Amino acid sequence: MTITLTINGTRRSLTCEPFDSLRTVLRRAGLHSVRFGSETGETGAAAVLLDGRLISADVMLAAQADGHDVETIEGLSVPGRLHPIQQAFIETGAIQSGYSTPAMILSAKALIDRNPNPSEDDVRDALSGILDRETGYLRPVHAVLRAAAVMRGDEPDSIDIAYLDPLVDNGGAPSDRDGLSEIAPRVVPGSDVPETRIVGKPVAKVDAIKLAKGNPAFTDDVDLTGTLIAKVLYSPHAHARIVSIDDSKARALPGVRAVLHHGNVPRVRYASGGQSYPNPLPYDQVSFDDKVRFVGDRVAAVAADTEEIALAAIDLIDVTYEVLPAVFDENEAILDGAPVIHDEPDMEGAVDASHNLVHHLKADTGNVEDGFAVADRVFEQTLRVHQVHATPIETHVAISAWDSDERLVITSSTQVPFHVRRMIAPLLDLPVKRIRIIKPRIGGGFGVKQEMLVEDIVAHLTIATGRPVRLELTREEEFMSSRTRHPQTVTFKTGVDADGKLTAQEMRIVANTGPYGTHGLTVQMVTGLRGLSSYNCPVKKFDCKVAYTNIPVPGAYRGYGAPQALYALEAHMEDIAFALDMDPIEFRRLNWTDVGDPLDIAQQLGEGDQDASVMPLVTSSGLEEAVLQGQRAVDWDRRDDPAWKQPADRPSIRRGLGFAMAMHGTAIPGLDMGGASLKINDDGSFNLLVGATDLGTGSDTVLAQIAAEVVGVATDDIIVYASDTDMTPFDTGAYASSTTYISGMAAKRAAEQVREQIIERAAEMLEADAASIDLYEGQAWTPDGRSVSLETIALSTLHQAGQHQIMATASYVSPESPPPYAAQFAEVEVDVETGQVTVNQLVMAVDCGVPINPVTASGQVEGGMVQALGYGHCEEMVYDEDGRMLNPQFGPYKIYRADEMPRLEAILVQTMEASGPFGAKAIAEIPKDGVAPAIRNAIADATGVRIANIPFTPERVWNALQQA
Amino acid sequence: MITQYHRPLTLDEAIALTARPDAVIIAGGTSVNADPGRTPITAVDLQALDLAGIDTDGESIRIGATTRLQDLVDSTLVPATLRDLARREAPNTIRNAATIGGAIGIVDPESELLAGLLAFEATVTLARAGSTTEHAVDEILDDPALLNGAIMTSVSIPSNGVAAADRTGRTPMDRPIVMAVAHRDHDGTVRMAMTGVSTRPVIVERDQIATLDPPSDFRGSSGYRKSLALVLANRVLATVTGGEPT
Incomplete structure (x- = not known):
């Protein structure tokens, strides 16, 4: 059929099928800002304005829009000029990955057109249909309020950094918090942090403009002529042998170009986790197997001319299964007689596959029994942490094609392009040199894209057909077939002496890695490392069994074993303090690690190449300051106010405040490596080429700031390109909170070499001593105020005399992993008649060293806290008795939306970490660690009920209240 | 899968189309389009019938069947409790398309708005070839087959009383x-x-x-x-x- 729409003011006639969604047709018409987030419409990534109203184009037929006006962000995006709403989104730091930013901006436009003076509630309602997994909504909401104020001609709230007075060594004197704008980044300055010009400043993200304009920048925006659509047939059984596959009917369907399965794809063993060479064992996967091990496992893949044909072909593949008994619980899976999930002879690297035991990790710093023997009291507690999904709004998507040199080019939404290139080569029987991986902008990753998950499928299909092939997972497929957080049964046993000091601590775990061991070793190592590093203790022991089961596959998810560990640890420490009748913070303070304390368990649970003779020590900590700032921000004294805790006008409500301490790592020492190249251009600008993969976090901006600081230019004179295995230096990728610290140091070192080269020429031109020259504001300066511009230097070195390219490449690997620290606070209300928990406020004060960009750092904390809120409060993957996920859709799988958020506050406590670039440590993952235990401890403060398992859904809390 | 799309211009035309065995009525379409299924269906889109709008005679409030949920939320004629329930029915991207008639026709088992309409004793007007009938919402929920061959034209609720949810x-x-x-x-x-x-x-x-x-x-x-x-x-x-x- 033909429809006629007015799109951004232009009447267009478009052909479409009756079933085509408006999203499909708009994207086909070249409007790339209308993005896929889910087939059922609730992510809002495809929201557009229809006759001025914001609608989800996923669930509107193109035919319904016939005759109407459609507005997309492209209509707001005049070349060279920004709409005030786009400007406000950039200024406030509301853009992370930018995937759903066009939808948010359109929502704001519709709202402000109707109501020039919206309240915060109005804005939150206007954004309620656009799910955001990145920002925690705080900055987008304030971006809209700011835009409205600017458009009215009013003064908007301040976005300048709010410097808070330190409270440590200040007699605890309260700094003035009145009138603090909600989105002003809060920084508590460190006394020993040197002055900088670019670093530490709220510089706009280097990719913000293209994201605010909705320019094509993501994998799915790659348009290649003749691209085939791939679809995957997934297992309906949790455990089954494939007796036969008959693909003849599928192959006979016109428009089907290839059908692949275990019968026609070579069997090559691999581990899918995107990790350094050699990938950790086990090697228990193949591209297509003759056995399926979870509902959602791969059976076959099809490439066809259209999505409809591909789906029809999937239906035509006849598979006969021999259904096998399945096991889902990690404790049952390792018992005698449990179904054996990996019985194939060629699997490699499990400790005891016949008992589904993948790994048995052990570490200790001495005999823990000796420590329990001298303890005054010993506490033991078992808790269970469940399975959740990272749910980036952009699902996994990859496009592969042969280039003119007959090299395979895969554009993929991946966090680990270099690992994917190396790992995929043997599966395809191609040398690494014939493969190129390009990572464009990514619509969120959070670890779930630290995996070779879809790239081998599109590559096999391109090899089979010779054609470009695209595979984009639906939301349901993303839930069921991608990767998730490892569930664990965690037992802590702790000895405490009469003064409240720890004498021994033991952590025993049975972890559930699903049917494949991807990340199964290293996630659990991090659980041990994080669970046994926060507190000083003379003797520690870690024992962890990692079990195969038939649940959808756990893998990497932001936090990587630490949220599990710190939930259990901080619940355990809270309960010990309660049992000892000690203040929960005082008890922790007695025991927490500080500068100079040993990180002893790290010696045994480190993944990288470490010098065993060197005991790693804590080199910087702002924890005490963070605790004091957080207590003040959350008004901790309310814990002692009975009238607040039990409001007289709401008899069923109890209020409480909870605390958790968090300590994380910064990159994997001796393993994570990043490279960077910097070269000068004629105008004194620079290209910065990095292999690091910005997931939306702002790491490209942080790297540009670091380079800009060193060579003395503005950040927008650094043009960042990342990442492309043909064009950029190697980088392990975005994981383990490593980019700022590792790739940042690589960028700093490359920039320092470039700086030397610039100064050498400047010294000649200025006839000055090189040692006396400084670079700033795009100029090389002598102490007496003479200068030459970098443009002049560039033109001189490129064209005029002693011609050479000023450039340098550097890389970095760290021997250390300095821990960031955080104090997490939560305020809750519990309805004791129903069990409903409402989280009113989350405050996190974090020591991330020197934040290179306080706005993006605050955004990491705010968004991370909200993901962690979901973990503790409402998100869970739920299955029927056959292992089929019951809630593979947003809504039933509940993530927070803009109109139901607690108040959020991030406070950045500076410390000067000598080993980091300009003093930086990590920040990306630590916000995931403390929220669940802080909520749990707040519920205990409110009601006295101490709950073992997350999430704190109403029935769980109600049951606990009934038993109390 | 939607294989045919019709946008009738008159009520009679719409009623005639609903006689087709594969006909599915769409108003906002947010529910059908989220899960159209794999069998061929004919979509009958009511948008051209001019059934939207809210008015009152002082005793009852008449809400046109294709009135969008967002228009319920925004209407000062609609009791506050129902406006809030309409808001809770879906986020704004959906409310700007989804309609009150659709909410009744779909019978989402967890619809707060439907519960509200039940408590308010809302009634529904159905148009068929040559006749219109009135039914309590409860009656429709009991027997959704009442909707077969009919087009819902409006929903009525009392304009007075007090409510809480x-x-x-x-x-x-x-x-x-x-x-x-x-x-x-x-x-x-x-x-x-x-x-x-x-x-x-x-x-x-x-x-x-x-x-x-x-x-x-x-x-x-x-x-x-x-x-x-x-x-x-x-x-x-x-x-x-x-x-x-x-």
């Missing part, structure tokens, strides 16, 4: 596990409806709660739902009666 959910805007809404009309008659205690939103008398047998799911067992039903019923009844539970 309360709920328990995982988060403030989550679909509730159990929700209760009560309405007291001008002569003091109180009606209460609930979600989460049956396979669809239902009218519940307080005395019946002990005999309820709610379905279990991962968000709430049957026994828990029953306990919530009693707590929430007491709360909303106390609010609408201004004192003791009835």
Whole structure:
């Protein structure tokens, strides 16, 4: 059929099928800002304005829009000029990955057109249909309020950094918090942090403009002529042998170009986790197997001319299964007689596959029994942490094609392009040199894209057909077939002496890695490392069994074993303090690690190449300051106010405040490596080429700031390109909170070499001593105020005399992993008649060293806290008795939306970490660690009920209240 | 899968199209398009019929069947409790397309708005070839086949009385596990409806709660739902009666 729409003011006639969604047709018409987030419409990534109203184009037929006006962000995006709403989104730091930013901006436009003076509630309602997994909504909401104020001609709230007075060594004197704008980044300055010009400043993200304009920048925006659509047939059984596959009917369907399965794809063993060479064992996967091990496992893949044909072909593949008994619980899976999930002879690297035991990790710093023997009291507690999904709004998507040199080019939404290139080569029987991986902008990753998950499928299909092939997972497929957080049964046993000091601590775990061991070793190592590093203790022991089961596959998810560990640890420490009748913070303070304390368990649970003779020590900590700032921000004294805790006008409500301490790592020492190249251009600008993969976090901006600081230019004179295995230096990728610290140091070192080269020429031109020259504001300066511009230097070195390219490449690997620290606070209300928990406020004060960009750092904390809120409060993957996920859709799988958020506050406590670039440590993952235990401890403060398992859904809390 | 699309220009044309065995009526389309299924269907889009709009004669409020949920939220004619329930029905991207008629036709088992319409004793007007009939919303929910061959043209609710709603959910805007809404009309008659205690939103008398047998799911067992039903019923009844539970 033909429809006629007015799109951004232009009447267009478009052909479409009756079933085509408006999203499909708009994207086909070249409007790339209308993005896929889910087939059922609730992510809002495809929201557009229809006759001025914001609608989800996923669930509107193109035919319904016939005759109407459609507005997309492209209509707001005049070349060279920004709409005030786009400007406000950039200024406030509301853009992370930018995937759903066009939808948010359109929502704001519709709202402000109707109501020039919206309240915060109005804005939150206007954004309620656009799910955001990145920002925690705080900055987008304030971006809209700011835009409205600017458009009215009013003064908007301040976005300048709010410097808070330190409270440590200040007699605890309260700094003035009145009138603090909600989105002003809060920084508590460190006394020993040197002055900088670019670093530490709220510089706009280097990719913000293209994201605010909705320019094509993501994998799915790659348009290649003749691209085939791939679809995957997934297992309906949790455990089954494939007796036969008959693909003849599928192959006979016109428009089907290839059908692949275990019968026609070579069997090559691999581990899918995107990790350094050699990938950790086990090697228990193949591209297509003759056995399926979870509902959602791969059976076959099809490439066809259209999505409809591909789906029809999937239906035509006849598979006969021999259904096998399945096991889902990690404790049952390792018992005698449990179904054996990996019985194939060629699997490699499990400790005891016949008992589904993948790994048995052990570490200790001495005999823990000796420590329990001298303890005054010993506490033991078992808790269970469940399975959740990272749910980036952009699902996994990859496009592969042969280039003119007959090299395979895969554009993929991946966090680990270099690992994917190396790992995929043997599966395809191609040398690494014939493969190129390009990572464009990514619509969120959070670890779930630290995996070779879809790239081998599109590559096999391109090899089979010779054609470009695209595979984009639906939301349901993303839930069921991608990767998730490892569930664990965690037992802590702790000895405490009469003064409240720890004498021994033991952590025993049975972890559930699903049917494949991807990340199964290293996630659990991090659980041990994080669970046994926060507190000083003379003797520690870690024992962890990692079990195969038939649940959808756990893998990497932001936090990587630490949220599990710190939930259990901080619940355990809270309960010990309660049992000892000690203040929960005082008890922790007695025991927490500080500068100079040993990180002893790290010696045994480190993944990288470490010098065993060197005991790693804590080199910087702002924890005490963070605790004091957080207590003040959350008004901790309310814990002692009975009238607040039990409001007289709401008899069923109890209020409480909870605390958790968090300590994380910064990159994997001796393993994570990043490279960077910097070269000068004629105008004194620079290209910065990095292999690091910005997931939306702002790491490209942080790297540009670091380079800009060193060579003395503005950040927008650094043009960042990342990442492309043909064009950029190697980088392990975005994981383990490593980019700022590792790739940042690589960028700093490359920039320092470039700086030397610039100064050498400047010294000649200025006839000055090189040692006396400084670079700033795009100029090389002598102490007496003479200068030459970098443009002049560039033109001189490129064209005029002693011609050479000023450039340098550097890389970095760290021997250390300095821990960031955080104090997490939560305020809750519990309805004791129903069990409903409402989280009113989350405050996190974090020591991330020197934040290179306080706005993006605050955004990491705010968004991370909200993901962690979901973990503790409402998100869970739920299955029927056959292992089929019951809630593979947003809504039933509940993530927070803009109109139901607690108040959020991030406070950045500076410390000067000598080993980091300009003093930086990590920040990306630590916000995931403390929220669940802080909520749990707040519920205990409110009601006295101490709950073992997350999430704190109403029935769980109600049951606990009934038993109390 | 939607294989044909029609946009009738008259009510008669629409009614004639609904006689087709594969016909599915769409108003906003947000529900059908989210899950169209794999069998061929013919979409009959009501947007050209001019059925949207809200007006009142002082006693009752007439809401056109294709009135969007957002227009309910924004209308000052609609009682505050129902406006709030309409807001809770879906986020704004969906409310700007989804309609009140669609909400009734789909019978989402957890629809707070439907529970509200039950408590308000809303009635629905159905147009068929040569006739129109009025039905209580409860009657439609009991027998959705009443909608076959008909086009819903409007929904009517009383414009007076007092109402209250309360709920328990995982988060403030989550679909509730159990929700209760009560309405007291001008002569003091109180009606209460609930979600989460049956396979669809239902009218519940307080005395019946002990005999309820709610379905279990991962968000709430049957026994828990029953306990919530009693707590929430007491709360909303106390609010609408201004004192003791009835």
